[in-house]
Amino acid sequence: MLNSDALDLLFHNGRTFSAWQDRDVDINLLKQAWDLAVLGPTSANCEPMRVTFIESAEAKARLKPYLAEGNVDKTMAAPVTAIVAQDLEFYEKLPDLYPHTDARSWFAGKEDAIKTTAFRNSSLQAGYFILALRAQGLDCGPMSGFDNAKLDADFFAGTPVKSNFLINIGYGDRAKLHARSPRLAFDQGAEIL
Amino acid sequence: MLNSDALDLLFHNGRTFSAWQDRDVDINLLKQAWDLAVLGPTSANCEPMRVTFIESAEAKARLKPYLAEGNVDKTMAAPVTAIVAQDLEFYEKLPDLYPHTDARSWFAGKEDAIKTTAFRNSSLQAGYFILALRAQGLDCGPMSGFDNAKLDADFFAGTPVKSNFLINIGYGDRAKLHARSPRLAFDQGAEIL
DSSP: OOOHHHHIIIIISOOBOSSBOSOOOOHHHHHHHHHHHTTSOOGGGOOOEEEEEEOSHHHHHHHGGGBOHHHHHHHHHSSEEEEEEEETTGGGGHHHHSTTTTGGGGTTTOHHHHHHHHHHHHHHHHHHHHHHHHHTTOEEEEEOOBOHHHHHHHHSTTSSEEEEEEEEEEOBOGGGOOOOOOOOOHHHHEEEO | OOOHHHHIIIIISOOBOSSBOSOOOOHHHHHHHHHHHTTSOOGGGOOOEEEEEEOSHHHHHHHGGGBOHHHHHHHHHSSEEEEEEEETTGGGGHHHHSTTTTGGGGTTTOHHHHHHHHHHHHHHHHHHHHHHHHHTTOEEEEEOOBOHHHHHHHHSTTSSEEEEEEEEEEOBOGGGOOOOOOOOOHHHHEEEO
């Protein structure tokens, strides 16, 4: 069982931040979070999540016009923004990632299976990734308010990669947090049969 | 930062299990995992994940015919199977879950936004949930090989709930594990701009 300090770090004190301390993010922490997140289970170990970390002033300026208005200031202020994306040709890596059977053939040419598997599993991996970032002591501000098509045409032109959502990353300013919104109780969202 | 024991529990030693120890799962652990998982961030705090825990012999018999052949034995042997699902009317709860603005109007009547948001965020929550189950000392065996439409027609008839994927839950038999499959290195799946 995880102890209470660890539960606090990952869950109880984990919040969605919009304001950031003036403190840089060590790139090694992002790499360590990646190495943890990819350990999480995916369907046939397909690992469709791809991440583009926006850190330089040039890259931030490129990202800015695609953000929803309410997401501009907090994103420009964040030390790093991760574009969490999905590789729609993830199945080309299955001969390496799932070598004991011909898993590539489960997907190649099957558009519905590709789209569903990439979206489900890149989102699932993003869940692992957010908690892995928190495990490195980092704070997150995930958001889906941006123009996916325009961002993809700029950052992923000519590739099979499509954006899923964004995560601002840094050390959050806890003084600027609002009270946490309510959560669904077990009996509101779950049942035991 | 999370210490190495916690990283081992959640990530390094976390594996997808197909064989289970003969040991019951305390329902309170499932409830505690739910309460942790719902703390994770979702878009406008929409929390679309719903979970039906299959535990009784009757419910297991109901589930069995919808499973892909390769998933039958391990699922019937698991102490509990979670049907991770998504509520396509999640927006009806937004006046309670995100009360400071009219977030319901962002979704009501907008089928594409509903489907995308429910699928993305229920999958994201499933990522938190798998790690929250591991945080309770439980092991998981997630899988998407089943007939979603037939399962939904049985378990969720007349509701806006649709299945996403399944997670077998229990105490795994580590002696029956194969070697872990390879993972994508940072440079294979990520970039820094």
